[in-house]
Amino acid sequence: MARLYGFRRKAFMAAAAVLFLSIGASLGAPVTKYDPLVIDTFRSPATNDLGIWHGVDEGMPAEYGEGSLRLSPTNADMNFYTQLSGGCTDMTVYKDAYLHVVIKGTDKFTISFTQHNAQCNQNVAPFPETWDSVEASRYANGGDIYVPLSHFNIDLARANSIGFHGFYTKEEVTLFKVEVVSSPPNTLGTPSKLPTGTLALKCKRPNSFAFGIDDGQPQYAQEVMNMLAEEDILVTFFTVGNGLLDETANFTNVMEGLPTTEDIDQEFTKNMQVFKDKLGIESRYFRPPFGNVGARTRQRFAALVPDPYIINWSVDIEDWLWAGSPTPEKQFEAFKRDFEKGGDIAVMHYLNPTTISYFRDVFQLVKKSGKRIMRVDQCMEDPSAPPLK
CATH class of the missing domain: 2.60.120.430 (Galactose-binding lectin)
Incomplete structure (x- = not known):
């Protein structure tokens, strides 16, 4: 299950101002009644x-x-x-x-x-x-x-x-x-209060970095796998069902936009069954389409999977914007900008050869920083994750 190609970055365009509240009492003091x-x-x-x-x-x-x-x-x-x-x-x-x-x-x-x-x-x-x-x-x-x-x-x-x-x-x-x-x-x-899982855009483990690689084109998969082996790094693949790879579909409505919670449950259970049948694993990690996750999606995932993680990202290579464009180098620039701002969970795809051509560059950027590259569950300090080598 994955965030799908085509996500547009959400941005908070806010003035840098700090609000200090003092309604009915000073901060930290117990308050039971006060003006709205x-x-x-x-x-x-x-x-x-x-x-x-x-x-x-x-x-x-x-x-x-x-x-x-x-x-x-x-x-x-x-x-x-x-x-x-x-x-x-x-x-x-x-x-x-x-x-x-x-x-x-x-x-x-x-x-x-x-x-x-x-x-x-x-x-x-x-x-x-x-x-x-x-x-x-x-x-x-x-x-x-x-x-x-x-x-x-x-x-x-x-x-x-x-x-x-x-x-x-x-x-x-x-x-x-x-x-x-x-x-x-x-x-x-x-x-x-219904459980909603944990939404994460940042690693818990100090000095760690996690690459989350989402959906891609099958013809590029082996190239990516060979590159990962040569670089000797671990990444996390967020996989999707074949039906979600149809680029003509309205991916925005794949999860939260579905009309009923039963429809959401079906999307989860079908994908989890594929995981179990084809990979022999059960995962509590989910990356929502477009990074769009509302309360219904979170509630249903938490009802189906104990203590789940919803993994978004803080580093975006912006392949959805620059892949195949006249300026593909802006993908590396976008990754570097977010990384230098402190981001440590990335979102990437292998949908376009111009994106894959920058994979080694971003791997080397993170390595040279001294951060340790690892799986998402390892960067989240999940007790069930394999130990670091």
Whole structure:
């Protein structure tokens, strides 16, 4: 299972500003009741109520009104983010609070809470470092959504933004308010937190680097394997079923955009069965198509595989953009840029000979840095991974 060819980089275009919160108490002090922390009421296309960046990306049609934002998604890869700050915001004082979102229209989407990197620096990769997600419809009551902040498994001391994405319908949704409140109305119950696995864009093991090689063309496979043997390095291949290699397919909707959770389960189980039948292995590592992973996909994977990892990346060779172009050398430049920013999990493909021609260059770049190249499970310090040699 893999992130598929054609991914377009998502970018947070945020101003470098830090928000210090002091609503009802100083940070770190216990708080049970306080005035709502209003994050966004959509009165400006440029900034939210905190004076920090918010906006859509990936071409999502959006229309601001007087105190509203109407989103008209056409696929699950589109998203909207509203930031708490350009750096880290310590939200631990609100660990027992609730995220309240007021909407009109569909609730068939994902709400995510992002965690900044340890440097709290958006110029360091990865940015954001990780995030956790919930399915909005599980928490919705009419036009109100109340999610306990404790249902987002992130470090609240490094909170960065709230995201809306993973739309699995083309119905519109209008957002009116995003805020943090001490509690929902007494008449509302709260659903249980469903497991969502661990989303990783960064290695845990110090001084490590992992190459994640996704789908490719069969005629190039032996060339890549010979190169890996000559370089004497280990990489991780994220494989896909034959049907996913059809470039005419709408890969964006392969997972999160599927209409039902049963469809998602079928995609997982069929691929896992192929793994077992053909390779004799069972894996708890998954790389989603396009890197697009919403709450439903994460929940279903966690229901089918104990303690799973969803592996995205912090180094992109950008073969989806430059392979076969008049400037293929920009693939190496893109890899080097992300690597020098601190990225240590790569995404690459062997779909085009111009990409393969830069494999040795990027292998040597990482080797010369002193970082140790290893499998993804080894860089994640997985106890079940083979020991390092």
